[in-house]
Each structure stands twice: as C-alpha cells, then as structure tokens.
Amino acid sequence: MNALCSLTLNNLEGALERVLGVIRFRGFRVVGMHASSMRGDSALQIQLELAGTRSVTHLTKHLAKLYEVLSVQSQGAEQGVGGSI
Amino acid sequence: MNGAHFVVKTLERLGVDTVFGYPGGAIMPLYDALVEARFRHILVRHEQGAALAADAYARASGKVGVCLATSGPGATNLVTGLANAYLDSVPVLAITGQVPTVLMGTDAFQEVDVLGITMPIVKHSFLPRTLEDLAWMLPEAYELAQNGRPGPVVLDLPKDLTQAIMPDISAGPRLVPQPNPVHPSSLRRAKQLFLEAKRPLAYIGGGVGIAQSETNLVNWLEHTGLPAVTTLKGIGSIPGTHPQCLGMLGMHGTKAANYAVQDCDLLIALGARFDDRATGKLKEFAPLAKVIHVDLDPAEIGKLRGAHVAYSGSFESFFEACSQPPAIDAWQKQCALWKSSNPWRYDAPGEGIYAPRLLHKLSEATRANAIVTCDVGQHQMWVAQHMNFNSPRQHLSSSGLGTMGYGVPAAIGAQFAHPDRPVICVSGDGSFMMNVQELATISRYKLPIKILLLDNQSLGLVRQWQELFFNGRFSEIDLSDNPDFVQVAESFGIPAMRFESADQEDLLVDLIRHKSGPLLIHALIDPKANVWPLVPPGAANHQMMEGVTT
Numbered sequence: 001m002n003a004l005c006s007l008t009l010n011n012l013e014g015a016l017e018r019v020l021g022v023i024r025f026r027g028f029r030v031v032g033m034h035a036s037s038m039r040g041d042s043a044l045q046i047q048l049e050l051a052g053t054r055s056v057t058h059l060t061k062h063l064a065k066l067y068e069v070l071s072v073q074s075q076g077a078e079q080g081v082g083g084s085i
Numbered sequence: 086m087n088g089a090h091f092v093v094k095t096l097e098r099l100g101v102d103t104v105f106g107y108p109g110g111a112i113m114p115l116y117d118a119l120v121e122a123r124f125r126h127i128l129v130r131h132e133q134g135a136a137l138a139a140d141a142y143a144r145a146s147g148k149v150g151v152c153l154a155t156s157g158p159g160a161t162n163l164v165t166g167l168a169n170a171y172l173d174s175v176p177v178l179a180i181t182g183q184v185p186t187v188l189m190g191t192d193a194f195q196e197v198d199v200l201g202i203t204m205p206i207v208k209h210s211f212l213p214r215t216l217e218d219l220a221w222m223l224p225e226a227y228e229l230a231q232n233g234r235p236g237p238v239v240l241d242l243p244k245d246l247t248q249a250i251m252p253d254i255s256a257g258p259r260l261v262p263q264p265n266p267v268h269p270s271s272l273r274r275a276k277q278l279f280l281e282a283k284r285p286l287a288y289i290g291g292g293v294g295i296a297q298s299e300t301n302l303v304n305w306l307e308h309t310g311l312p313a314v315t316t317l318k319g320i321g322s323i324p325g326t327h328p329q330c331l332g333m334l335g336m337h338g339t340k341a342a343n344y345a346v347q348d349c350d351l352l353i354a355l356g357a358r359f360d361d362r363a364t365g366k367l368k369e370f371a372p373l374a375k376v377i378h379v380d381l382d383p384a385e386i387g388k389l390r391g392a393h394v395a396y397s398g399s400f401e402s403f404f405e406a407c408s409q410p411p412a413i414d415a416w417q418k419q420c421a422l423w424k425s426s427n428p429w430r431y432d433a434p435g436e437g438i439y440a441p442r443l444l445h446k447l448s449e450a451t452r453a454n455a456i457v458t459c460d461v462g463q464h465q466m467w468v469a470q471h472m473n474f475n476s477p478r479q480h481l482s483s484s485g486l487g488t489m490g491y492g493v494p495a496a497i498g499a500q501f502a503h504p505d506r507p508v509i510c511v512s513g514d515g516s517f518m519m520n521v522q523e524l525a526t527i528s529r530y531k532l533p534i535k536i537l538l539l540d541n542q543s544l545g546l547v548r549q550w551q552e553l554f555f556n557g558r559f560s561e562i563d564l565s566d567n568p569d570f571v572q573v574a575e576s577f578g579i580p581a582m583r584f585e586s587a588d589q590e591d592l593l594v595d596l597i598r599h600k601s602g603p604l605l606i607h608a609l610i611d612p613k614a615n616v617w618p619l620v621p622p623g624a625a626n627h628q629m630m631e632g633v634t635t
C-alpha cells in the first residue's frame with residue numbers, strides 16, 4: 001500500500017538519515033523521492049512515496065517527533081495495528 | 086577558557102552535581118578540565134556501567150543523568166545503556182569524545198560513527214563541528230533530554246573543539262518546555278465514557294512517574310474509587326499496599342490484575358504503552374473495554390490498541406475532567422474479591438530459601454522505604470510481585486530493554502542520587518556477572534549498597550521457558566560453575582556471606598537492614614523454582630499457568 005509523505009526538515013547533520021531510519025524501522029520502503037533545499041540550504045523539503053503495510057498515521061507521528069522535522073503530512077490507506085477509533 | 090572548560094562550566098550552570106564516566110584519548114581535554122569542576126566525577130570500571138548508573142541516577146533523582154566516554158570503544162560501550170534509557174524514557178546526556186574534526190571520516194584511531202550508531206536509540210544526537218555549535222548544542226542537548234517525553238541525548242564532541250579557545254559566545258536561547266495542550270473536546274468525551282462505565286479500571290504505566298503525577302493519581306483514584314493495575318514501570322505510582330491496587334498486570338502479573346483487565350468495560354491507560362509483556366495476546370486484551378488513552382507522547386496513542394478517546398494533555402487536566410465518582414460498588418467488590426481470594430502464598434515446603442518469601446520479608450522489614458534495583462530474570466519478576474513500593478523512583482528495573490547487568494550500576498547511580506537512603510540491589514547469578522567489575526566502584530566510593538544475589542546456578546528465566554515451552558530441552562543455561570561469589574566480593578573489599586536455609590531468612594533480612602557499609606549476601610535458592618503465575622506466549626492474560634511451588 002503506497003503512502004505519500006511530505007516533510008520539511010531543518011537540515012542539520014544527519015537529518016535525512018534519521019528520517020530514513022525511522023521510515024525503515026516503522027515498516028516502510030522508499031519507492032520515490034524528491035527533495036529540494038529551502039532557506040539557502042538550511043532547510044530541506046522532501047516528498048516521499050512509501051510502500052508498506054503498517055500504519056501511516058503511526059509513522060507520521062514518529063516522524064513528527066524528530067528534532068529536525070519542522071512539518072510532516074502524510075496520506076495513504078490506514079493499515080496499522082492500532083489507530084484511533 | 087577552552088571548549089572543555091566551557092563544557093564543565095555549562096554543566097555546572099545547568100545544575101549537574103554528578104557525572105559517571107571513563108577517560109580515554111579523545112576526551113582527555115575534558116578530563117583535564119574536570120580537575121577543577123564543581124561537580125563530582127564517578128570513575129566506573131566499564132562505560133556500560135557509566136550509562137546505566139547515569140540512567141538510575143536520573144530515575145531515582147528525577148534529574149538528568151550525565152555520562153562521559155571516549156571515542157570508539159568507549160562510545161560503543163555506552164550503547165546498551167543508551168538503549169536502556171531510550172526504551173524506559175529516562176533523561177540521560179551522554180558526552181562522547183570524538184577524533185579531531187580534520188580526522189573525522191578518515192577511519193582514524195578509535196574513530197567510529199557514533200552519531201550513526203546511536204541514532205535509533207536516542208531522542209537526538211548532536212555533533213558540533215564548531216565552537217559556535219557547541220555553545221548552543223550542549224545546553225540544548227541537556228534540556229532536550231528532560232523535555233516532553235524524556236530520553237537519552239548524545240553529544241559527540243570532537244577533540245579539537247575541546248582544546249580550542251572559546252570565544253565569548255552567548256549560549257543562545259534555552260529550549261522552552263511546551264505546556265501540554267488541553268483538548269476540551271477529548272476531555273468532554275472522556276468524561277462521558279467515564280460516567281457511563283460500570284467497570285472502569287486504571288492501567289498505570291511509567292509515564293505517571295515520569296510526569297511526577299503519582300500523588301495526584303492516588304488522590305484521583307481515592308476520590309473516584311477506581312481500581313488500578315500497574316505495569317512493571319508503573320509499580321510504586323500507587324503504593325503496592327493500597328487497597329485499590331490490584332498489582333501488576335501481564336505475563337507475571339497478579340490474577341486479580343489480569344482478571345480485572347479482562348472484565349473491565351473502560352480501560353483508562355495512563356502513561357502506559359500496551360507493551361506485549363503487559364497485554365499478552367493483543368486481540369484478547371481487555372476485550373470488553375472501551376479505551377481512554379492518556380499519554381504525553383501522541384505516537385503512543387493508537388500504536389497497538391485503538392483508543393476511543395485519545396488525550397495528550399497532562400494527567401492533572403484529565404483527572405480534573407473525570408473527577409465525578411462513578412457508581413461502581415459492585416465492580417469494586419468484585420475486584421476486592423479477586424484480590425482477597427488470590428493472595429500470594431509463602432508457605433513453600435522445603436528447607437531452602439524461598440525467594441518470594443525472602444523478598445516479601447525484606448519489603449515488610451524496610452517498610453517499602455528502600456530503593457531497590459534489579460537485574461533481569463526470575464528475580465526481577467519476584468521483586469515486582471513480592472515487594473511493595475511507595476514511589477516509582479524506588480523500584481529501578483530495566484523494563485523496556487530488559488538489560489541483564491543493570492542492577493549493580495543502577496544501585497551505584499541510585500546511591501549517589503540518595504546518599505542517605507538504603508539501596509538494595511537484587512540480582513541473579515547470571516546478571517550479576519555482566520557488570521561485576523562495578524563492585525570496584527562500590528568499594529572505591531564506600532557506597533553502603535546491599536547486594537542480594539539470588540543464586541539458582543542457572544539462567545533461571547531462560548531455563549523456565551525451556552522447561553515449559555521447549556519440552557524441557559535445556560540448552561546453555563547451566564551456571565553451576567559460577568565463581569565463589571563470597572570470595573569475589575571480598576576480593577573487591579566488600580564483606581560477603583552465604584546463606585542457604587529457610588531459617589536464615591530473618592537473619593539475612595536483618596543484616597541487609599542493619600549492617601553498615603556495603604554487603605553482598607549470596608543466597609542459594611532452588612535451581613528449579615519458577616515464577617508463577619505465567620501467561621504463556623500467545624495466550625490471553627486470563628489464561629495464566631500456575632505451577633507447583635517446591
């Protein structure tokens with residue numbers, strides 16, 4: 001099930017690596033990616049297409065917790081174990 | 086002032102009074118600056134000991150625990166301790182030396198990618214490349230560790246920065262803790278569910294203690310009359326002896342707690358995360374219940390079990406919204422009946438020391454006043470079951486990671502946090518050997534820690550699982566060739582005694598309470614003793630197995 005995820009990052013050392021690590025650990029694969037610099041090169045805007053069967057909401061909440069993440073929005077079918085009722 | 090002095094001064098300014106660490110090449114300038122520091126440095130004997138002691142210091146004191154290590158092997162030795170703090174949400178700041186910036190990325194001597202290695206087990210990691218970076222990253226790292234949901238933060242510090250002269254840089258704005266948002270609509274829905282419930286139950290996790298909300302929790306429980314169960318980390322948030330406390334739920338939980346969870350119609354999860362050890366078979370966990378989930382971290386909500394009401398505000402605002410006592414007399418009676426009809430039994434036959442009884446006696450004798458640290462295994466579960474605690478900061482147990490070797494360094498951290506309180510480490514013969522070198526730290530600093538080593542000559546919890554779930558095929562659990570633990574302790578300058586019979590249990594408890602200075606009690610227990618009850622893997626919580634006590 002593919003999901004779209006759009007992030008704005010404070011482009012600190014390791015920021016993208018950290019985002020990708022969370023995506024892998026929370027059960028998704030990157031199948032498409034577009035990134036561009038913002039505000040000189042201090043911020044990074046990324047659109048990701050993700051494949052995975054876990055909860056996109058759950059992934060999004062974890063991405064939002066990252067220190068460098070300024071904003072994150074995702075859309076995709078909800079497949080997770082949990083979710084709000 | 087060089088960068089190293091700046092680090093020391095900043096830690097002083099932040100109120101740090103104790104750091105645990107071990108020196109080496111890349112962090113030598115910082116160790117040089119430590120000579121003049123106004124806080125104390127505790128030299129451990131392995132960096133894992135430093136990280137775990139810092140973790141326990143933080144848990145016991147409610148402050149940030151700080152540890153130091155050099156680059157390469159020093160930093161990699163911290164990893165288990167950082168993961169331990171991460172999974173239990175403990176505020177720890179780890180400062181690691183790194184090779185000079187010009188050598189970074191060249192596979193220099195003792196260079197490893199600390200930022201990369203620790204990334205998934207820290208809340209965040211900082212790598213200052215300039216002194217300007219260092220000026221804001223250090224205070225930020227410290228604040229971040231304790232801000233919101235706490236956790237470990239790494240500052241990987243290149244050696245050249247610590248040697249360079251620090252220009253006059255202002256430290257920049259401090260991280261301002263965000264107040265918890267209040268969502269009135271969630272609270273309205275929570276209140277409605279609360280008033281409709283006939284069988285509500287509070288499910289208390291470690292988050293309550295982290296938020297230091299346990300007094301308000303108990304007031305709320307007493308006001309509303311709700312029965313409560315706790316997770317391993319929630320133990321102590323409501324005193325174990327409180328009439329409304331049904332005990333720990335889950336795999337080695339009490340029958341009363343597990344029955345109540347299975348039968349409740351409203352489960353109020355307070356700072357709990359539906360861990361698999363607590364829930365058993367998730368699909369059959371609290372099958373009749375609607376769920377209100379209160380947690381500061383929105384990522385915990387709905388992760389494993391959907392919530393009818395999710396609330397990421399403070400516990401206090403939730404308590405206030407749900408303060409009208411519901412009419413639940415029949416349910417309260419039922420819970421009390423489950424509790425009274427399933428008491429722990431301490432009448433084990435046999436002449437040997439019975440660990441549950443011994444721990445219960447110890448708990449009664451100390452009137453739940455001691456700080457108890459545990460290692461991991463059967464003894465850890467017996468502590469959780471048979472000892473009572475009045476505060477979560479008294480029961481220091483590696484819950485999320487289950488780190489064998491936690492107990493002894495944790496006792497060191499706890500004793501430094503509370504020099505005047507009794508600290509007892511309950512360990513197993515397997516776990517004890519994992520950080521046995523820290524006996525030297527106990528000895529060096531003359532810490533009056535009492536170690537109760539429950540020796541079943543095996544990796545007991547693994548042996549129990551092999552007996553029950555692998556048809557009794559025992560594989561690599563035998564520790565009958567353990568060293569002589571009394572001699573081991575004595576060789577570190579720690580008095581030690583061996584006990585093996587039931588009629589010595591009272592004497593042993595007396596020694597732990599009254600002997601001054603450090604002491605190791607080597608208690609031989611039945612190698613075949615198991616932890617009961619037990620929810621088998623894949624089973625629902627009410628399907629507990631109960632074995633025979635020999």
Ligand SMILES: Cc1ncc(C[n+]2csc(CCOP(=O)(O)OP(=O)(O)O)c2C)c(N)n1
Nearest residue numbers: 462463464487489513514515516544545546
């Ligand atoms: C570092 C580490 N390695 C392995 C394990 C797996 N493990 C869990 S309990 C246990 C046995 C513990 O033995 P001991 O400390 O003697 O305690 P007992 O169960 O006998 O009380 C093992 C090996 C672990 N939790 N931590």
